Every structure is written in C-alpha cells, then in structure tokens.
Amino acid sequence: MSLFQPDSAEALAAALAQAAHDRQTIETGGAFSKVRAGGPRGGAQLTLSTAKLNRVLNYEPRDLTLSVEAGMPFAELSALLATNQQMIPLDPPYSATATIGGVVAANSSGPRRRWFGTARDLIIGMQYATMEGKLVQSGGMVVKNVAGLDTGKLHIGALGTLGVMTVLNFKLLPMPVDTRTFAKEFATAAEAIAERDRILKSTLQPMALDLLNPAAARTLSLSGFVLLLEAGGQPNVLDRYARELPGFAVVDKTFWARINGFTESFLAAHPAGCVVRISSKLTESAPVLTAFAGPVIMRAGNGVAYAYCETPPAKLPPLKCVIEYAPEPRPAGMDLWPAPAADFDLMRRVKDMMDPHHLLNPGRLYGKL
Amino acid sequence: MIAANVRQEIHNLLGPRGYLDQGPDLSLYEYDGSIDKAKPDIVVFPKSTEQVAAIVKLAARNQLAIVGRGAGTGLSGGVIPRAGGIMISFARMNRILEIDLPNERMLVEPGVVNLDVTLAVQRDGYYFAPDPSSQRACTIGGNVAENAGGPHTLVYGVTTNHVLGLEVVLPDGTVIEIGGPETDLPGYDLTGLLTGSEGTMVLVTKAWLRLMRTAETVKTMLAIYETTDAAADTVAEITAKQITPAALEMLDGPMLRMVEEATHAGYPMDAQAVLLIELEGLIESVESQLEPIRATCLACGAREVRLAKSAEERDLLWKGRKNAFGAIGRVSPFYYVQDGVVPRTQIAPTLRRIGEISREHGVQISNIFHAGDGNMHPIILFDARKPGDVQKAVAAGEAILDYCIQVGGSITGEHGVGMEKMELMTKLFSDDTLNMIASFKSLFDPQCRLNPGKLLPTGKGCMEIHHAHATPAATY
Ligand SMILES: Cc1cc2nc3c(=O)[nH]c(=O)nc-3n(C[C@H](O)[C@H](O)[C@H](O)COP(=O)(O)OP(=O)(O)OC[C@H]3O[C@@H](n4cnc5c(N)ncnc54)[C@H](O)[C@@H]3O)c2cc1C
Numbered sequence: 001m002s003l004f005q006p007d008s009a010e011a012l013a014a015a016l017a018q019a020a021h022d023r024q025t026i027e028t029g030g031a032f033s034k035v036r037a038g039g040p041r042g043g044a045q046l047t048l049s050t051a052k053l054n055r056v057l058n059y060e061p062r063d064l065t066l067s068v069e070a071g072m073p074f075a076e077l078s079a080l081l082a083t084n085q086q087m088i089p090l091d092p093p094y095s096a097t098a099t100i101g102g103v104v105a106a107n108s109s110g111p112r113r114r115w116f117g118t119a120r121d122l123i124i125g126m127q128y129a130t131m132e133g134k135l136v137q138s139g140g141m142v143v144k145n146v147a148g149l150d151t152g153k154l155h156i157g158a159l160g161t162l163g164v165m166t167v168l169n170f171k172l173l174p175m176p177v178d179t180r181t182f183a184k185e186f187a188t189a190a191e192a193i194a195e196r197d198r199i200l201k202s203t204l205q206p207m208a209l210d211l212l213n214p215a216a217a218r219t220l221s222l223s224g225f226v227l228l229l230e231a232g233g234q235p236n237v238l239d240r241y242a243r244e245l246p247g248f249a250v251v252d253k254t255f256w257a258r259i260n261g262f263t264e265s266f267l268a269a270h271p272a273g274c275v276v277r278i279s280s281k282l283t284e285s286a287p288v289l290t291a292f293a294g295p296v297i298m299r300a301g302n303g304v305a306y307a308y309c310e311t312p313p314a315k316l317p318p319l320k321c322v323i324e325y326a327p328e329p330r331p332a333g334m335d336l337w338p339a340p341a342a343d344f345d346l347m348r349r350v351k352d353m354m355d356p357h358h359l360l361n362p363g364r365l366y367g368k369l
Numbered sequence: 370m371i372a373a374n375v376r377q378e379i380h381n382l383l384g385p386r387g388y389l390d391q392g393p394d395l396s397l398y399e400y401d402g403s404i405d406k407a408k409p410d411i412v413v414f415p416k417s418t419e420q421v422a423a424i425v426k427l428a429a430r431n432q433l434a435i436v437g438r439g440a441g442t443g444l445s446g447g448v449i450p451r452a453g454g455i456m457i458s459f460a461r462m463n464r465i466l467e468i469d470l471p472n473e474r475m476l477v478e479p480g481v482v483n484l485d486v487t488l489a490v491q492r493d494g495y496y497f498a499p500d501p502s503s504q505r506a507c508t509i510g511g512n513v514a515e516n517a518g519g520p521h522t523l524v525y526g527v528t529t530n531h532v533l534g535l536e537v538v539l540p541d542g543t544v545i546e547i548g549g550p551e552t553d554l555p556g557y558d559l560t561g562l563l564t565g566s567e568g569t570m571v572l573v574t575k576a577w578l579r580l581m582r583t584a585e586t587v588k589t590m591l592a593i594y595e596t597t598d599a600a601a602d603t604v605a606e607i608t609a610k611q612i613t614p615a616a617l618e619m620l621d622g623p624m625l626r627m628v629e630e631a632t633h634a635g636y637p638m639d640a641q642a643v644l645l646i647e648l649e650g651l652i653e654s655v656e657s658q659l660e661p662i663r664a665t666c667l668a669c670g671a672r673e674v675r676l677a678k679s680a681e682e683r684d685l686l687w688k689g690r691k692n693a694f695g696a697i698g699r700v701s702p703f704y705y706v707q708d709g710v711v712p713r714t715q716i717a718p719t720l721r722r723i724g725e726i727s728r729e730h731g732v733q734i735s736n737i738f739h740a741g742d743g744n745m746h747p748i749i750l751f752d753a754r755k756p757g758d759v760q761k762a763v764a765a766g767e768a769i770l771d772y773c774i775q776v777g778g779s780i781t782g783e784h785g786v787g788m789e790k791m792e793l794m795t796k797l798f799s800d801d802t803l804n805m806i807a808s809f810k811s812l813f814d815p816q817c818r819l820n821p822g823k824l825l826p827t828g829k830g831c832m833e834i835h836h837a838h839a840t841p842a843a844t845y
Contacts, residue, residue, distance in 0.1 A: 062609035063712045085611065107553070118553070120561055121530050134801035142710040144527065144742040144782040146516045146565050147790075147797055149806045149824075153529075153561030162557070174611030197471070201494070203585035205650060237653045279551035281472045303472075304553045322555040337555055343547045347557045353812050366555060 002045075007052040009069075009127060009135055009166035016164065016360075017133025019046050025359050028160040030071050030099025036267055036325045037106050038159040039336055039367035050101050053166060058141065061086060064172045065124065065141055070101025070165045086172040089116040089207075091256070093263040101165050107157030110260050111208035111230065114301035116173060119156045125169035126152040128162075131355050135166065143171045154350060159364045162354040176207070176232025180241065181255055182248040185217070185224040189289045192225035196285070196300045199229070204244060207232050209301040210259060211285065216295035216308070220258060225289065227300065228255060262297060266308050267325055275325035276307040276316065284319070291317040322366050330367075337366035344368070371410040371455075375431050379413055379455075382423050388413045398456055401443040402694075403789050404705055404759065409436065409456035416461045418536060418544055418574040425572065426542035428455050428818060435540070436820045437572045439480065439511030442503040444706050445787025447515065447567050451822045457572065459510050465489055466575065474533070474550045475578045479510025483517075486578060495580040498525035501783070502691040510573050516565030518783035520616040520647075520690070523741040525581065527783065529564040536575035537563065540814040550577045562809070567785050569820045570813035584649035587615075588659060589677040589686060592644040592666040593637050597621050597736075599670030600642035601717035604740045606665050607646075608713045612658055615649035617741030618690055621720070624697075624735040624748070631696035634689030635682065640672070644740065645690055693737045694748075701733075701750035705762045709773030710782040713743045722772045723747050730765040732758075744782035745773070767793065786824045794826050803829045 006012040019026050027044035030051060035041065050071035058067040061084040068077060075096050081087055091110020092103040102108075109118040116122070125139030138152035139145050155165050186192035192211055199209065208230035217226040229248070231241040242250070263275055280288045280303040288305045289296055292313075298305035306324070312331060316323070316338055323336040330336075340347075351358070351369050363369070371379075371390055379388050389395065390411040399408040410433075415421045428435045434454030441448055450456050463480035470493055475486060483504040486497040500519035501507055507517070513535065518527040525531075534548030548560035563571055594600040600619055607617065620628065622641040629636040636643060646662060648655045663674045677683040689696075697704050711719045720736065723745075727734040738746040747769055751762040770780045770793055780786070780793050794803060807829055810817070822830065 060712065060714065062605065063714050064608060064611070065712065109553075117526065117530060120558060121526055130805070134805070135799075136805045137798055137802045140777075140779050140797075142712060142743055142778050142782070144518055144522070144710055144739070144744045145779040146527075146783055146785055147779045147781050148786070148794065148802065149809055150516070150529065150561055150565050151805060151809060153558045156558060156561075157553075157555075158557055174613065200473070201582070203582065203651060205582075205584075233651075233654050234657045236657065237651055240651060240653050277553065277555075279553050279555075281469075281474075281550055283471050302552050304551075320549075320551055320554060340556065341549070341554065342545055343559055344556065346545060346547070346559055349812060350557055350559075353808060369556070 003047045003049065005049045005052045009053065009129060012048065012050070012053070012164060012166060013129035013133045013135050015048060016129055016131050020131045020357065020359060023357060023359065025362055027361055028164050030102035031073065031097045033094040033097040034102060034106055036328045038365055039363045040330050041361065041364055048164065050099060050164065050166070056080065057167060065143065065169065066172055067141060067167060067169045068100055069167055071099050074098045074100050074103050081172060082175070085175045087175050088122060088170055089173055090119060090122070091260045093260065095260060100168055104156055104165060104168060105158065105160050111210050111256060111299065113299060114209050115205060115207040120153060122170050123152065123156065123168060124171050126155065126165055127167040128152070128155055129164045129166055131163065131360060139169065141169055160361045161351060161365045161369050162360070177234055178238060179230055179232045179253060180238040181251050181253050182229045182231070182241065182245050183222065183251045183255070184227050184248040185222055186227070187224050189225050189286050192227055193285050195227055200301060202244065204241060206230060206301070208256070211289065211298045211300035213289045213296040215293070216297050219295060220255060228259070230256065259297060263306065263325065270310050272311050272327045274309045274312050274323050274327070276309065276313065276321050277324040278305040278307065278319050278321040279303065280305060280319055287317070288319060291319065335367070337368050340368060372431070375427065375433070376411065378427055379411065379424070382420060383413060383415060387415070398438065398441070399449070401441045401446060401448045403444050403446040403787065405446045405449050405788055407449050407451045408453070409450040410453045412456045412458055414458050414461045418538065421457060421538050421572060421574055422542045422544050424455060424457060425538050425540065429541055432818070434818050434821050437510060437514070437568045439508030440482070440506045442507045443511060443515060443787065444708065444784040445781065445789045447785050447787040447823060449788060451788060459508060462574065469550070470495060470580070472550060473580045475580055477509050477576055477578060479508060479573045479576065481509050483507050483509060483512055490580055491583070494583045496583055497578055498522065498531055498581050499528045502693070509576050509578070513564050513573050513576055514566065514568040515783065515785040518739065518744065520618050520739060523617055523739065524613050524615050529561060531579045532560060532564055532576055533579055534577035535560055535563060535573050537571035537573055539571055540816065540819045544574070548577065567787060567820065567824050569810060569823050586650070586652045586655050587683070588648045588655050589683040590646040590662065591675045591677070591686060592646060592671040593640045593673045593675070594642040594671055595640065596670065597642040597720050598717050600644050601720055603644060603666050603669040603671065604716050605714045606669055607662065610661065610665060612661055614646050614662070614741060616645070616647040618645040619643070619736065619738055619740035620645070620690070621736040623733070624693065624737045627696045627700050627735070628689045628693050631699055632685070632689040632692055634685040636689060645686055690737070697748060697750070703751050703753045705749040705751065705766055707745065707747045707749065707766045707769050708781045708784040709745050709770045709778055711743045711745060711773050711776050711778035715776045715778070716740060716743060719745060719772060719776065723769055726765050726768045730761050730768070732761050732765050734765065739782070742782070743778065771796065788823050791824060792826050
C-alpha cells in the first residue's frame with residue numbers, strides 16, 4: 001500500500017489512469033476524517049489524497065463566487081470567506097478537519113439546509129479526474145449555467161466511487177447580519193411535530209429547524225422532544241421571530257456547534273457505534289423520531305434524520321435509510337443499504353461506465369457501489 | 370412520411386385522435402422559439418406513461434428518432450425533430466397527480482403548464498419557485514429538460530433545485546422512477562444528472578416538485594437610469610453589498626420603449642435603462658432592505674427610484690417584463706434571443722461590447738435580462754426576408770457568446786444548447802469534457818434515437834463516437 005499526494009490535478013488524473021492500467025485498487029480521500037462513512041474501505045493498493053490540492057484558484061468576493069481545489073480544509077476556507085462576511089453554509093460534520101472535497105463527496109450538510117440547501121444547490125461547477133486519466137469539467141464560474149450536462153451532480157455524495165473531484169466552484173452566501181437561536185421542549189413527539197408544522201406553515205423563514213428526540217436533547221442538557229430554530233437578519237427581524245415563537249427560549253448559539261459536532265463526538269465515544277441516515281417525508285416524522293432508542297436529530301424542515309446507535313442495529317426500520325457511519329472495520333455481513341430503490345440498476349450502469357473494473361473505493365457507497 | 374405499418378400501430382395504440390401525420394398539421398410542430406425548423410413524420414399524443422413506453426418501444430423496433438415536446442416555447446431548437454421520426458407531445462399528460470402540502474410537494478405529469486403548478490396551491494400560500502417568463506405556456510417537462518430559470522430563481526435557484534424525483538422512460542422503453550419525494554436518498558443523484566439533459570437521454574413522464582411558502586410581503590422597485598452603465602454598475606454593487614433581492618431584472622432603453630408601447634406598464638419612455646428589483650420575505654426584513662437598495666441605486670447614478678404602490682402596479686411592471694417578447698414581435702417580425710451568462714461584475718463591459726457588436730454587424734440589439742445572476746438576453750432584431758440578415762444575426766449572436774466565454778461566463782444560462790449552440794460547445798469545454806457528455810448520452814441512448822443532433826458539436830455526437838463500455842470485472 002502506498003500513499004500518493006499529487007500536487008496537481010493533472011498528476012492526480014495520471015495516477016488514476018496508471019492505477020486503472022495496472023488494475024490496482026485505489027482509496028481516495030482528502031483528510032480521511034470520515035473513515036467510518038459509507039462502506040468498506042482499506043486494503044486498497046494505492047491511497048490517493050487530495051491534501052496537496054489546497055489552493056484557492058479564484059475568489060471574487062464582489063461576484064460571490066469561489067473556485068477552490070478539493071483538498072482545501074473546510075475550516076480554512078470558511079475562515080477566508082468570513083473575512084468578507086461570506087459563507088458556504090453546509091455545516092458539515094468533521095468541520096475542523098474535513099477538506100471541502102470530502103465534504104462534497106460525502107454530501108455532508110447541516111441544520112441550515114432548510115434555507116440554503118445542500119452542496120447540490122451551492123456548487124456551480126467542478127472539475128473531476130476520471131479513471132481514464134481525463135480532467136472533466138461541469139458547469140463553470142457563473143451562478144446560472146445550463147451549458148452541457150450536469151455530470152458533476154453525480155459526484156456529490158458518491159463518496160469518490162466515480163472519480164476524484166479536483167476543483168469545486170461555489171456560489172457564496174452573505175452571512176446574516178445577526179442570528180438568534182430558539183429552543184422549546186415538548187413532552188411528546190406529536191406536540192413537537194405540531195409546532196414544527198405550524199412554523200413551516202407560517203411566514204417565518206428559519207435558516208435552520210431541527211427536532212431532537214429526548215435522548216439527543218439530554219446531551220444538550222435539555223429534556224423531552226426539542227425544536228431548535230435559527231433565524232437570521234436584522235434585530236427587528238429577530239424580534240419578530242421572538243414574538244411568533246411563544247414558549248421558545250432564546251438559547252446560546254453554540255448549541256449549533258454541538259449539533260454539528262454530534263456525529264464526530266458520538267462516533268469517537270462509541271467505536272462500535274453507527275449513524276443511520278433516514279430520508280423521510282415530513283409527515284413521517286413521528287415514526288422516525290420514535291424508531292430508535294438512541295439519539296435522533298432530525299432536520300425537521302427537510303425530513304432528513306440521523307439516528308445514533310451505540311451498537312449496530314440488528315434490523316433497520318422500514319424507512320428509506322442507510323447506515324451512514326459504521327464501525328471500522330465493518331462487522332461481517334452488515335448491510336448498510338438494505339433497500340436500494342428502482343433506480344439502483346441505473347446507478348450501477350453509471351458506476352460501470354466510470355470505473356469499469358471497480359477499482360475506485362470499491363464498495364465505498366454503502367457496500368453496494 | 371411515416372411507414373404505413375408504424376402509422377397503423379400508432380393508430381391501434383392511441384386511436385384516431387391520438388396522432389397527427391398530415392403535412393399542414395405537422396407544420397405546426399416544426400419549430401420552437403428559435404430560428405431552425407424541421408418537420409416530424411408524425412406527432413403522437415399519449416395520455417399515460419404506458420402509452421409513452423409503448424410508443425418508445427415501437428420507435429426502437431423501427432429505428433425511428435423520437436423527440437419529446439412540451440409547449441414548444443424552447444429557445445435553442447431543443448424540440449426540433451431534425452432527424453424526423455416520432456414527436457411525442459405531452460399535451461395530454463397534463464394532470465396534477467398529487468398535491469401534498471404537508472410535505473411541501475407536488476407530483477405532476479410533464480405536460481402541466483408551469484404557472485398551473487403555482488395556481489393550484491397559491492390559495493394555500495405555496496408556489497413553485499422557477500418562473501420562466503414563458504410560464505403561462507411552457508411545461509414542467511420542458512422546464513426539467515432545459516433546467517429552466519426565471520426572474521425569481523436568483524435567490525431560490527433554478528428548476529434543478531426544485532425537482533426531487535422523476536419518472537422517466539428510457540430510449541428502450543423501460544420505465545424507471547428516479548429519486549422521490551424525499552431528499553438525500555442514497556446513491557447517485559440521477560435526478561440532478563437528467564435535469565437539464567435537454568430531452569436527449571430520457572423522456573420525463575412524472576416529476577416530484579418542491580413547493581415553497583409564499584413570502585409574507587413583496588416590494589417591487591423600479592430604478593431609472595440615463596445610462597446602461599449606471600444600471601449595470603448598480604447590479605454589481607448590489608451583489609457586492611451582499612443584498613439579495615428575490616429578482617433583479619434589467620431592460621435597456623430600446624427595450625423598455627417597446628415594452629411600454631405594447632403594455633403601458635409604467636416604464637419611462639425617455640430612460641436609457643431600468644432595473645426591476647423585487648424584495649420578498651418577512652415585512653421587517655423587506656423594509657430594512659428598501660433603503661440600502663434605494664441608496665445604492667442613487668449612488669450608482671439612478672435618476673429616480675420608484676416603489677410600486679399597489680399590487681396592480683407591481684403586476685403591470687411584471688406583465689411588461691414577462692410579455693417583452695410579444696412586445697418585440699410588434700416591432701420586428703424576427704428576433705433572435707441569446708442567453709449568455711457573465712460574472713456580475715462584468716455586466717457593464719458586456720453591455721458595451723454588445724453595443725459594439727450591434728454596430729459592427731449592422732443589426733439592432735436590445736437587452737432585457739436576468740441581471741441579478743448575470744444572465745444576459747441580448748435580443749437581435751433582423752428581417753429574415755432580407756438576404757443575409759439571418760446570417761448577420763447569427764454572427765452577432767456568436768460574437769456576443771464569444772465575449773461571454775472570454776470574461777469567464779457561459780453560452781447559456783437557461784435556454785439550453787439545443788441545436789443552436791452545439792458548435793460553440795467546443796469553445797467552452799475541452800474534448801475530454803465533451804467526450805464524457807457523449808459517454809453519458811450513449812449510456813442512456815446507445816442507438817442515438819432520442820432527440821438526435823443536439824447538445825454536442827458535430828463530430829462529438831453519439832453517432833460518431835464508439836465508446837467501449839467494458840463489463841465490470843470486479844464484483845463486491
Ligand atoms: C417568451 C419566452 C420567454 C421565455 N423565458 C424564459 C425564462 O425566463 N427562463 C427560461 O429558462 N426559459 C425561458 N424561455 C424558454 C422556454 O420557455 C423554456 O426553455 C421552457 O422550459 C421550455 O418548455 P416547453 O414546454 O415549451 O418545452 P419545449 O420547447 O416543447 O421543449 C424543450 C426541450 O424539452 C424537451 N422536452 C419537453 N418535454 C419533455 C419531456 N416530458 N421529457 C423529456 N424532454 C422533454 C424537448 O425535447 C426539448 O428538447 C422563454 C421562451 C419564450 C418563448
């Protein structure tokens with residue numbers, strides 16, 4: 001096993017082509033912060049890191065656009081943008097160590113996705129290296145663009161199973177002038193969900209809206225089912241939220257850091273632990289919140305929930321879900337993606353086209369791709 | 370001409386009113402909003418996914434080209450059946466199948482008209498954000514195919530940001546559901562890949578749309594300028610100041626006069642440019658943005674900044690904007706709309722360059738465009754009856770797009786490449802990128818029968834490349 005850290009996209013592409021030629025398996029990553037994400041890893045003949053592709057290629061604050069190499073640490077990038085009151089509001093787990101490429105490959109997102117969306121909404125272009133050793137472009141540096149096929153979308157969340165992203169172009173968002181965080185505890189899931197529904201039907205436009213089950217709430221020293229809401233804007237806007245959120249307490253903004261860091265700290269504390277990611281409709285919130293004994297944190301405005309299990313669940317509930325993080329190494333026979341949908345065959349054909357010999361992060365996408 | 374046996378099979382499948390194959394009828398289906406033309410051999414009007422799949426299989430057996438058609442409002446020749454064959458119109462698949470407000474979703478057939486989505490849920494305080502200016506006519510199928518935008522996609526994103534899942538028919542007749550009403554479904558984002566594929570990879574037979582809550586208040590401002598430069602500078606300045614209006618549209622002098630004469634919307638006849646600026650959101654948030662925007666406009670040289678005082682006034686301004694192409698039609702029988710995009714700091718120089726190109730090529734060019742996202746729409750007026758005029762218009766269009774590329778932009782922001790800008794793709798993308806697009810095209814449509822001759826430059830189309838797809842050696 002050897003580690004290669006190319007310092008140019010061209011060198012990275014060439015390494016992929018060489019490995020393909022030699023039929024060598026390859027593991028790719030940025031900072032390798034999310035080693036427990038996705039499916040089996042390790043044992044590859046070559047390890048390729050984007051860590052040295054860490055330059056900002058083009059940052060035009062007045063255009064609110066940025067082009068950055070994939071290996072740039074997310075934290076460093078965020079700090080740079082903050083000097084201009086700008087942001088990429090993805091709130092990913094492992095934000096202190098992850099690279100921007102890794103964040104996108106894992107399609108990491110966080111609470112503010114209710115308002116700002118996820119990587120698929122923020123990326124305006126990318127360059128990726130293929131197993132044929134080519135550098136391919138999708139999109140560009142303008143915020144609206146339909147030239148060509150949006151092949152870059154496939155790499156978002158592919159966990160590096162189709163190629164290696166080398167450059168990412170973003171549209172940037174201005175930071176809100178100020179923010180305020182509100183929390184309210186409820187005795188039952190039904191009451192919390194009813195309040196969530198009321199907020200979603202109101203004219204309020206929260207940036208973030210999370211719902212925690214009691215086990216998750218306890219870790220924040222709260223109790224019951226908890227709705228956490230973040231609003232952004234001028235003080236009079238924030239006061240408006242205060243008026244329209246009766247019974248909510250204004251809480252410390254650092255709650256969000258703990259929510260965003262929850263996955264990382266939970267997995268560190270539980271080497272045998274798993275994080276299950278559930279994609280649900282908003283009307284399915286009740287079963288999602290109650291299907292697990294451990295903590296559940298739900299993006300209550302999107303229906304994406306994370307359930308934290310101290311040991312691998314024997315059986316997953318009948319919801320659309322995957323085991324997003326698993327113990328490392330994986331216990332034998334663990335099915336990370338029990339029920340791929342009807343479009344799985346098409347995904348497999350995409351994989352076969354991009355990586356015909358299945359050398360790239362084999363099985364990394366939940367053991368199935 | 371369609372072969373008698375194929376016609377008979379279609380007749381059996383869809384009945385006597387399910388298709389058109391006579392010359393005069395077919396003439397209605399030979400064009401879209403761009404300048405090319407070609408007739409299909411037959412136009413069919415399926416009413417269900419099953420019928421679409423049956424037609425697609427029939428086309429496969431008979432080696433016929435297929436083109437899907439929404440409302441034909443496309444502006445890049447996407448719908449033009451340049452290889453003849455079967456045109457599948459989705460006009461009769463226009464049902465809203467499910468309105469699911471608690472989940473902020475709607476499931477529709479592809480022939481549903483864009484505006485009808487919003488109209489169906491407006492009373493309940495929801496809407497569908499992508500609002501192409503053609504929204505009274507264009508369909509969701511066409512929007513998905515082109516990844517359509519609109520004035521209000523500046524802040525809320527274009528079609529791809531509002532489509533969660535699709536039911537599609539592959540060129541071999543297989544029906545597959547992709548994505549779904551939930552977000553973050555595991556695996557590859559095929560919905561994202563196929564949205565914007567310009568009808569060349571799949572036919573869309575259903576779409577899951579994301580609905581948004583109507584904002585509490587909307588304020589519309591009209592900033593009036595003596596020079597286009599000052600208006601363009603304002604756009605750059607608003608962007609740089611990180612104020613995010615919901616919409617930011619620009620009309621230049623000739624354009625706003627055409628619009629005003631046609632609609633009497635209240636645009637000043639003597640100005641050289643106006644910006645139509647809309648703010649949306651909570652009352653407090655909108656109110657707090659009005660003054661900074663007004664100040665920015667004035668600082669950049671606006672002569673006057675008006676605030677629409679009533680919903681009627683606002684609607685009138687938008688009616689003028691959205692019906693602009695009709696207004697041009699009154700003045701010039703032929704026009705050619707370009708769709709280049711530039712970084713927002715480059716709008717002023719781009720407008721100046723468009724002015725030069727207009728003089729160099731001897732064609733009149735007016736501008737009405739989505740300024741907030743740098744999406745230019747230079748409208749080139751010409752007279753197709755005058756020899757050489759079409760060529761002049763096309764050459765001017767290309768010169769403009771060359772400039773857009775040169776300043777770091779793109780050749781199309783929302784209208785698509787179609788058959789109109791195929792050859793320009795080589796100026797924007799490397800061979801490796803074009804080959805990758807071709808590989809995806811072949812993966813979905815190996816026989817190149819779905820909307821052939823679009824999107825990729827001649828020589829890169831799927832007919833010409835033979836990409837070896839090795840069968841996978843490894844299994845897990
Ligand atoms: C006055 C005017 C204003 C416009 N303003 C805007 C604007 O603001 N923003 C914008 O983005 N566009 C605009 N357009 C362009 C056009 O309206 C859009 O591209 C629209 O999305 C096309 O929809 P349609 O139903 O007319 O599609 P068509 O023109 O019928 O088809 C367009 C493409 O979609 C494909 N297609 C259609 N249905 C399907 C289906 N079910 N499955 C697969 N492929 C399909 C066709 O094959 C073709 O390639 C404007 C056009 C006009 C005439």
